[in-house]
Amino acid sequence: MxxxxxxxxxxxxxxxxxxxxxxxxxxxxxxxxxxxxxxxxxxxxxxxxxxxxxxxxxxxLTGFASPIEVFDPASFSSPESYPVVTDKAIRDLVSQTPGVQRVQRVSEKMGIFKTKDDFAGMMLKGVAQDYDLSFMRLQLVEGELPEFRDDRSSNSIVISRMMAKQLGLKVGDRIYSYYFSDVVKQRRFKVAGIYETHLHQFDKTFVLTDLYTVNRLNNWLPEQSSGLEVHLHSYDELPTVQALLAQKLDHRADRYGRPYRVISIDQHPRTASVxxxxxxxxxxxxxxxxxxxxxxxxxxxxxxxxxxxxxxxxxxxxxxxxxxxxxxxxxxxxxxxxxxxxxxxxxxxxxxxxxxxxxxxxxxxxxxxxxxxxxxxxxxxxxxxxxxxxxxxxxxxxxxxxxxxxxxxxxxxxxxxxx
Structure with a gap:
């Protein structure tokens, strides 16, 4: 040496x-x-x-949305959401897929908030007791998260700080919302909490409430919702889990003839660009x-x-x-x-x-x-x-x-x- x-x-x-x-x-x-x-x-x-x-x-992104979503394909090309059956049988089928950590129902409804001085378009996102709110608790800046359920209305909403500033709202205020379909529907909510994620595509429009209220506004059955959010044990398993779920659900229809479609977060129009x-x-x-x-x-x-x-x-x-x-x-x-x-x-x-x-x-x-x-x-x-x-x-x-x-x-x- x-x-x-x-x-x-x-x-x-x-x-x-x-x-x-x-x-x-x-x-x-x-x-x-x-x-x-x-x-x-x-x-x-x-x-x-x-x-x-x-x-x-x-x-x-995966906290507010989810790595994988199961929806009616018509919902991705329309401002309105189409219902699919997401009963326990479908949820169990999805949750038993290897790599899946959690499955939760969501329902969506477009509407307008109106105050004395201003108005704003919004997307009402309804969640139930099976929804994991841990991410939203971290993003909460004022107020509290109500108990959201699928069998009764809380009459409460959680809005973004961006929307609260735009409409001049604070925790405890009440606001009227309007929804347009065959007839105009009106609903009054209490602002229970204010969140901030800094993700404009969500903060600008999304409002959190209970699944029961959104389903009532959409005239949907209790077994129906806009779709399922699927969370994974590891984000790296996304392609594998998506392929497995697609084999089970793609080209399959529910009992009312509505088709299922599995889409990943990198394919969704809201999040693909980011x-x-x-x-x-x-x-x-x-x-x-x-x-x-x-x-x-x-x-x-x-x-x-x-x-x-x-x-x-x-x-x-x-x-x-x-x-x-x-x-x-x-x-x-x-x-x-x-x-x-x-x-x-x-x-x-x-x-x-x-x-x-x-x-x-x-x-x-x-x-x-x-x-x-x-x-x-x-x-x-x-x-x-x-x-x-x-x-x-x-x-x-x-x-x-x-x-x-x-x-x-x-x-x-x-x-x-x-x-």
């Missing part, structure tokens, strides 16, 4: 080991180390921020990773070449003593690996430190009107952390192989004579 021994001696006597070193390679090696550290830190921060942002927005935009962020991440690895590799190559040029006399002596070009190359590759690992250590401390600071202190804020969240979210995952470090180390070491062949051009007679 002569190569490793010499590399350790070079490393401990390198400019990094002394702040007073006047070697010609000192600036280049320090720049290379700093370049690796900054490059790795930027890569960690980029991946952590993008993955955290994707997770946060995806969580909001999810497509989130997927495009992965391309931006790849571009940044490639650029940072290239910059780090170039600075390291420059530092290694300068170091080899500075150590030509040492290389000449080693060759005169019988050391082969291969062994000398291995010596400088070991030395380069020490520098790379030192830079990566600094980069990990810097990158993970900044990610942790943002995660707990929320120092960097965002405009929720544009980005759906109030602060930059971060995600720290052990798998991608190890993956980035291993990939960076491997690629930079491969980049060192070519400049290491420069030692074969050193002639012992000339370098020793020069000294």
């Amino acid at each position: 002569l190569s490793l021994f010499l590399a350790k001696r070079f490393f401990h006597s390198s400019p990094l080991a002394s702040t007073t070193s006047r070697n010609a390679s000192a600036p280049a090696i320090r720049i290379a180390t700093v370049g690796i550290a900054i490059g790795l830190a930027v890569m960690l921060i980029t991946v952590g921020v993008v993955k955290g942002y994707q997770r946060e927005v995806q969580h909001k 999810l497509a935009w989130l997927e495009m962020l992965d391309l931006n991440v790849m571009v940044i990773l490639i650029i940072m690895i290239c910059v780090s590799g170039i600075t390291m190559i420059s530092g290694l070449l300068i170091l080899i040029l500075e150590r030509t006399s040492t290389i000449g002596v080693l060759k005169a003593l019988g050391a082969s070009n291969r062994r000398i190359r291995h010596t400088f590759l070991w030395f380069a690996s020490f520098l790379i690992l030192r830079g990566m250590l600094i980069g990990n401390v810097l990158g993970l430190g900044l990610l942790g600071l943002q995660h707990y202190a929320h120092l960097v804020k965002l405009d929720p009107a544009q980005y759906y969240v109030e602060a930059v979210p971060v995600s720290m995952n052990f798998q991608w952390l190890v993956g980035i470090n291993l990939a960076s180390l491997l690629l930079m070491m491969l980049a060192m192989v070519l400049p290491s062949f420069f030692v074969s051009r050193v002639e012992p007679a000339k370098t020793i004579q020069f000294d």
Whole structure:
């Protein structure tokens, strides 16, 4: 292990080991180390921020909607909702599908809110006692969530802060709503709570109430609803579960002849554009990773070449003593690996430190009107952390192989004579 021994001696006597070193390679090696550290830190921060942002927005989308929905296909091309039978038999059929965590009924009805001074269009979303309200509790900013059921009316609604500001409403106020079908129907509700998700496609129109009220407004039977929201144990199982549900329900009709259709959240008109935009962020991440690895590799190559040029006399002596070009190359590759690992250590401390600071202190804020969240979210995952470090180390070491062949051009007679 002569190569490793010499590399350790070079490393401990390198400019990094002394702040007073006047070697010609000192600036280049320090720049290379700093370049690796900054490059790795930027890569960690980029991946952590993008993955955290994707997770946060995806969580909001699936919290208010669901990864998979089962509806009448006519409902997707019409402002009005069409009923399908969602009795216990259908719900059990869906819930028994592998990967399904929870199945819940929803009913929808378009209408208008009218106050003395203003009006606003809205979509009344009715839910029952089987609906998981944990997400809405997290988004609630004022008031409380009523008990929503399918067998009686609560006469209460939960509206968005955007709609409350538009109509000048607060918790406890009462408001009239109007619905148009064959005849105009009127209903008065009490504002029980106000939510805010920062997702405009939901905050702008959606109002939460009980399933019983919406079914009455639609003149539907108790066994009917607009459809089912299907939540999964893992979002990664979405394609598999959708395919299984499609085999069971697509092209199948209920007892009244209404067809079922299974659609995923990335196909739904309300959410498809947002999810497509989130997927495009992965391309931006790849571009940044490639650029940072290239910059780090170039600075390291420059530092290694300068170091080899500075150590030509040492290389000449080693060759005169019988050391082969291969062994000398291995010596400088070991030395380069020490520098790379030192830079990566600094980069990990810097990158993970900044990610942790943002995660707990929320120092960097965002405009929720544009980005759906109030602060930059971060995600720290052990798998991608190890993956980035291993990939960076491997690629930079491969980049060192070519400049290491420069030692074969050193002639012992000339370098020793020069000294």
